[in-house]
Amino acid sequence: MAEPYTLEHYVADLRRITSETGDEDEIFRRAGPLAQRLATDKAFLQPKHYETNPDQGFATHLLHEEPDHSLAVLVVNWLPGRGAPAHDHGTWAIVAGVEGQERNIRYSRVDDGSRPGHAELEVKHDFHAGPGELICMKTGGIHAVRNDSDTLSISVHTYGRHINHTGRSQFDLDTGEKKDFIVQME
Numbered sequence: 001m002a003e004p005y006t007l008e009h010y011v012a013d014l015r016r017i018t019s020e021t022g023d024e025d026e027i028f029r030r031a032g033p034l035a036q037r038l039a040t041d042k043a044f045l046q047p048k049h050y051e052t053n054p055d056q057g058f059a060t061h062l063l064h065e066e067p068d069h070s071l072a073v074l075v076v077n078w079l080p081g082r083g084a085p086a087h088d089h090g091t092w093a094i095v096a097g098v099e100g101q102e103r104n105i106r107y108s109r110v111d112d113g114s115r116p117g118h119a120e121l122e123v124k125h126d127f128h129a130g131p132g133e134l135i136c137m138k139t140g141g142i143h144a145v146r147n148d149s150d151t152l153s154i155s156v157h158t159y160g161r162h163i164n165h166t167g168r169s170q171f172d173l174d175t176g177e178k179k180d181f182i183v184q185m186e
């Protein structure tokens with residue numbers, strides 16, 4: 001049996017890949033399959049990663065972050081019926097499904113960005129992703145996530161920079177308000 005692909009293997013590969021290219025498509029092409037392997041082998045997964053955050057609706061557990069906040073790897077679990085509002089990341093993102101189904105709603109920004117604190121979004125893609133499935137978003141990509149199932153969902157997220165250090169935003173679809181989005185870390 002092949003050895004499991006560990007977090008240590010993944011971080012070493014991420015360091016190598018991002019030292020060789022800053023092109024986000026190239027990072028996705030090379031690191032995406034490794035994120036899928038990490039998510040499928042589940043060697044990183046610990047019982048504490050199932051601990052939820054009922055206040056927030058999703059719980060974020062940090063697996064790795066470089067001292068300068070780059071290359072953040074997180075486990076995120078989502079309570080049934082809960083989710084995260086539309087948001088961007090301020091960096092590139094690779095999400096690989098571990099357990100359960102997560103609904104992803106991808107948005108395009110349709111305003112010209114001229115009004116501070118305001119954004120208009122339009123749905124461009126609405127789909128479900130399950131275990132082993134991969135979602136890659138470039139810097140500026142906007143999505144909302146929901147767990148519409150009746151069981152906890154878990155995914156492993158890799159960001160070019162820790163998302164609480166990118167100045168990223170969340171978007172209110174009803175009012176068009178754009179504001180900071182900081183997540184609680186477990």
Ligand SMILES: [Fe+2]
Nearest residue numbers: 087088089143
């Ligand atoms: Fe996200």
